[in-house]
């Protein structure tokens with residue numbers, strides 16, 4: 001019952017045995033035969049032909065009607081044979097496309113990668129994991145000569161290649177703003193114009209931009225329709241939603257953004273995220289906001305980087321290791 | 335002989351007629367039947383089953399061996415049926431991916447689009463046509479407050495989505511350089527560092543950058559391994575290759591570029607292009623450089639935009655409307 | 669109808685044939701047509717072959733399931749083998765687990781009506797698949 | 804062997820059958836096997852149907868070609884119809900020309916060994932395809 005070579009003699013022998021015994025073992029070998037013939041790119045109509053030839057060899061007096069009927073069957077299989085060949089072409093094409101996309105995804109990772117800066121007195125943790133190959137979430141850190149920290153977090157509504165292209169645009173636009181002009185409100189207003197000019201109206205980008213002043217511990221921020229983050233006050237041992245308002249990027253040319261601020265104190269934590277965290281789905285239901293905060297609370301005593309990674313791993317498992325949306329989470333711990 | 339519905343009764347009737355007459359008309363209808371059954375997502379093993387049932391109805395005394403042999407055949411078709419179903423899944427997936435890529439291509443077109451500026455005393459023509467959906471060639475014009483013109487033309491070695499991402503990077507990097515610092519040599523040196531840092535070593539970008547001084551009619555330029563263009567001197571009625579040297583972008587971090595210049599005179603033409611023009615293939619052979627210049631000469635008396643379009647249409651036809659590489663051509667006519 | 673649960677141990681390649689046969693008999697008893705019988709046998713082949721190739725030993729269990737409205741055959745393939753470390757890859761088309769010869773798990777899913785998989789790294793795999801008799 | 808060139812006019816759907824039959828006979832005479840006969844007939848079907856649907860009238864020509872080493876059947880489908888404006892699309896899989904029912908021109912290319920198409924907008928189409936007898 002070992003492996004056998006693909007040829008029509010084998011088919012005839014198997015067929016002969018099956019007709020004599022009707023045993024399952026021959027049918028198992030029929031299955032193996034057909035898999036092997038597929039490996040050899042044999043079309044289904046050729047299997048019918050091999051069947052006809054085998055039958056004629058086994059029964060030289062095969063009734064004319066039977067012979068005739070099998071020719072008819074063969075004729076109906078020609079179209080299926082064509083579909084089978086198209087399938088092989090398509091599989092090759094798909095393979096190429098997939099490797100192209102994976103090259104692009106690697107490039108995107110390099111392009112969008114950001115360096116997590118060392119800021120005295122601020123513990124930073126950040127993680128971003130795509131649901132599919134390409135990431136439609138984005139975060140970025142930048143520091144100026146005074147040690148102030150700019151933090152961007154964004155989410156493209158839309159997935160795949162177009163979303164990746166849009167994110168590259170955001171990254172290079174951000175890079176092109178002069179370092180000295182890191183006012184959150186102004187940055188969002190500028191980006192809004194870039195997106196409005198360059199991107200199709202069907203694609204929206206939400207973004208939160210924050211500027212942390214290292215000396216005063218003041219966090220200034222503005223949001224373009226981005227999923228609200230949370231502020232943990234250590235003194236009150238309580239979470240507050242970071243309320244903002246502001247239209248998503250790219251809707252109208254002249255959108256203005258309101259700027260807010262938070263005075264951070266010792267052990268306070270700013271939690272920034274995308275909706276891939278808060279809209280985590282477990283089976284058919286969405287997770288409750290309180291559950292998210294409970295998970296965060298469980299890990300927030302850890303160093304910031306370890307904390308975000310633990311929170312991610314918790315939600316990854318909860319979703320059966322199948323993210324429905326890109327997941328990005330940032331902790332800024334005083 | 336009109337259209338008929340898909341059902342096994344039809345198969346039996348067609349089969350019966352064919353067995354009786356062995357006429358081509360039944361076989362033609364067998365073909366139509368199988369196409370219809372494919373439209374109804376009928377797997378090949380189900381066709382075998384319909385065949386068996388039809389035969390049993392037509393011949394209630396069908397020999398046991400024949401019945402048995404057909405069951406064996408059916409068994410071998412199960413794997414083909416699986417391949418057929420996988421094919422349908424794959425076709426859907428492919429359709430989705432293709433529409434995603436076409437959205438990305440549209441976006442790329444918007445992102446990379448450049449405005450052809452009006453420069454007094456200079457007639458500009460430019461055309462760029464991708465071989466596939468996404469363009470791996472790129473050109474860009476920029477003017478400063480003194481009416482000087484910066485011209486970039488680039489080609490990514492590599493195609494498809496990764497090339498498109500790389501081109502977005504070039505575009506945003508170029509945009510981020512201050513307007514006042516448009517020195518070709520410096521621009522290439524800066525871009526080289528961006529590419530070296532961000533892009534995989536397997537992907538190369540060639541680029542020509544020129545700066546045309548409106549007052550003095552001096553063209554300064556540098557090239558990063560880019561396909562050499564041509565300079566047409568009206569006085570001599572002769573073409574000269576624009577000789578440059580310089581490594582492609584992204585090879586080493588500290589590449590330096592040499593800067594050259596051309597003093598343009600009345601009716602002179604600078605011709606910039608990518609290798610999609612000069613390496614145009616006709617059947618099995620590459621076109622000769624002289625042939626390219628002859629075609630250019632045929633149309634260069636026309637307004638620059640019309641001229642580049644006519645040259646493109648000439649080469650498009652020569653290649654049977656199937657570009658092998660992205661095609662970009664720029665004319666600058668004094 | 670025979671008892672509602674029975675099983676076949678998979679230890680050597682020959683047992684694959686036994687598992688198919690048992691499945692085909694159950695399917696015939698339940699009133700499945702020829703094509704569905706062959707599909708069920710092929711699905712069992714695939715599952716048993718996976719056990720034989722990757723876990724060495726395991727069990728194929730057959731259960732008749734249903735209610736007043738429908739009746740079906742449930743196949744459970746379980747082993748204590750190495751488990752499947754990346755389930756989502758194993759469920760992808762073209763990522764065949766039987767050395768390129770198999771239709772793989774996506775094939776089993778297509779051949780049957782319901783499909784469920786549980787696997788833990790190092791702790792084995794349990795695959796449950798049901799096919800319903802078409803009325 | 805009959806004369807080396809013959810043809811069938813395509814004017815009504817019935818003529819498709821005639822064109823298939825002529826092709827099958829030629830193929831049989833040349834010694835093609837059953838499967839190849841059926842493939843040739845299917846290719847002719849596709850070509851003749853395209854003429855019938857899009858050009859209304861046209862011709863299928865049959866020619867026996869070859870040299871000392873090989874022999875084959877050449878099928879030429881020509882019409883003065885509207886022509887194919889976008890040949891590269893028409894040669895793409897899934898871009899079927901027979902209202903979703905056909906295997907289209909890529910199908911003809913797969914069924915035969917050589918394939919060539921010439922078409923000019925408004926001036927008709929000529930498709931030439933050859934199948935070689937396998938030794």
Ligand SMILES: [Mn+2]
Nearest residue numbers: 136155156157
């Ligand atoms: Mn998103």
Ligand SMILES: [Mn+2]
Nearest residue numbers: 155275276325
């Ligand atoms: Mn999201």
Ligand SMILES: [Mn+2]
Nearest residue numbers: 470489490491
């Ligand atoms: Mn290129």
Ligand SMILES: [Mn+2]
Nearest residue numbers: 489609610659
């Ligand atoms: Mn090129």
